[in-house]
Amino acid sequence: MPTGNDTITVAAIGDLHVTEGSVAPYREMFAEISRTADVLVLCGDLTNFGKTSEAEILAEDIRTCDIPVLGVLGNHDYECGQPENVAAILHEAGMTVLDEQAVEVQGVGFAGVKGFVGGFGRGELAPFGEPIIKAFVDEAMNEARKLENGLRTLRTERSVAVLHYSPIIETLEGEPIEIFQYLGSARLADAIDRFDNVKAVVHGHAHHGTYEGRTRRGTPVYNVAQFVVKPKFGRPYALLEV
Numbered sequence: 137m138p139t140g141n142d143t144i145t146v147a148a149i150g151d152l153h154v155t156e157g158s159v160a161p162y163r164e165m166f167a168e169i170s171r172t173a174d175v176l177v178l179c180g181d182l183t184n185f186g187k188t189s190e191a192e193i194l195a196e197d198i199r200t201c202d203i204p205v206l207g208v209l210g211n212h213d214y215e216c217g218q219p220e221n222v223a224a225i226l227h228e229a230g231m232t233v234l235d236e237q238a239v240e241v242q243g244v245g246f247a248g249v250k251g252f253v254g255g256f257g258r259g260e261l262a263p264f265g266e267p268i269i270k271a272f273v274d275e276a277m278n279e280a281r282k283l284e285n286g287l288r289t290l291r292t293e294r295s296v297a298v299l300h301y302s303p304i305i306e307t308l309e310g311e312p313i314e315i316f317q318y319l320g321s322a323r324l325a326d327a328i329d330r331f332d333n334v335k336a337v338v339h340g341h342a343h344h345g346t347y348e349g350r351t352r353r354g355t356p357v358y359n360v361a362q363f364v365v366k367p368k369f370g371r372p373y374a375l376l377e378v
Contacts, residue, residue, distance in 0.1 A: 144242050145172065146296065149367040149373035150179030150340020153212065154194045156187065158234060163197040170202040171293040175241045178231070179340035179360055180210025180250060180300025183222060204241050206232035206322040208248045209330035210300035210341060210354035234298055237285040244378050246300030247286030251324050251339070255317030256305045276321045284327035287334060294378055297328050299339040306349025307340045319345075329353040335378050336350065347374075 147169040169176050183190035191213075198205050215221050223233045232239055234248035254261050254276035265274040279301075287295060300310055302320030311319060319342050328334050328353050337351070340361040347368050349357045362372035370375055 139246050142243075143377040144174040144244055146175050146177055146244075146336070146376045146378050147173035147180060147373050148177040148338040148358065148376060149362050150300065150338070150359075151181040151210070151343060151361040151363065152178065152194065153158060153183045154186045156189050156193070158190075158193050160197060162194070166197055166201045169296050169373060170237065172239055173203060173335070175203055175246075176201060176205045177246070177296070177298055177338055178205065178207030179292055179298060179331055180208050181212040181340060182207070182226065183213050184210065185372045186213045186216040186218060186222055186245070188218065188221050188225060191225040195244050198231050200227065201230065204232070204240060205230060206234055206246055206248075207240075208234050208250050208298050208300055210250060211291045233361060234259030234286070235284065236286075238289050240290070240292055245290030245292035245295035245333070247283060247290060247295065249279045249283045251283075251299045251300065251301030251303070252321055253285050253318045254323060254372040256320070260269070260322055261317065270325040276323050280321070280323035280327045283324060284330060287327070287331050289310055291332070293329065294335045295331055295333045296305070296378055297334055297337040299337065300341050302339050302342055302359065303328060304335060304349050304351055307334070307345050307347070307357055309346045310340050310344045319372070325351045336376055338374070338376070
C-alpha cells in the first residue's frame, strides 16, 4: 500500500457509452486494470442514452473490479432525464459517484463534477441579457463551484480533479473549433488553479481531441476519452502515476 510520497497508479477512461445490447463490454478490461492500477476513474458518458438498463449492464462489470472505482456522469447519462437513477445503480455496484463529495484513496484525494459548457477566453459566455442565458451560465458556474468546494475539502498533498467536460482548450484540439464552447468551460480550470495540491486533471467528452494539455498554472490535464487514448497507447484507458 502506498504511503507518504509514494505514487499510486490511476487508470482513467471516459466515454464508455454502454448500450442496451452490450454484453459484459468492459469486464475483461476492468479485470486487466485491477491487476495494474490502484484505482479506476470513469470520466462520464458511461451510458449511451442514460437508460437504467444500460447502467445495469455497466454495473455488473464494475462489480468484478478488485480496486476502488470512482467517477462522474457525462451529458449522455442525462439524456433520459434520470441521472439520479443511473448514479444510484452504479453506486450500488460499488462505484463512488463524485459530485457533492470528495474521497481519498491511498493518500490521494479525488474530487469531481460533470462540468458544463461555456467556452474559453474571449469565447466564454457571460451572464448578460436574457434570463435563459444567465441560467445557462449559472449552471457552468455552479459546476465550477462544486468542484472548488470538493477540492477544498481534501487535506491530501496530492489530489486529482475528475471531469467529463474539458477545463482547457488544448485537449480539445482536433475537434472543430466552432464547437469548443460546447465541449468545456474555462471556469473549471479557474477552480482547479486555486489549489496547489491538484497534480492531475482527467476528462472525456472530446472524442477527437488531444491527450494532454495544461491549465494556466501548469497543472497537467489529460483527455482520457477512449477514442483519444486507444490510438495513443493501444488500449482504451490511460495509466497515470500520481
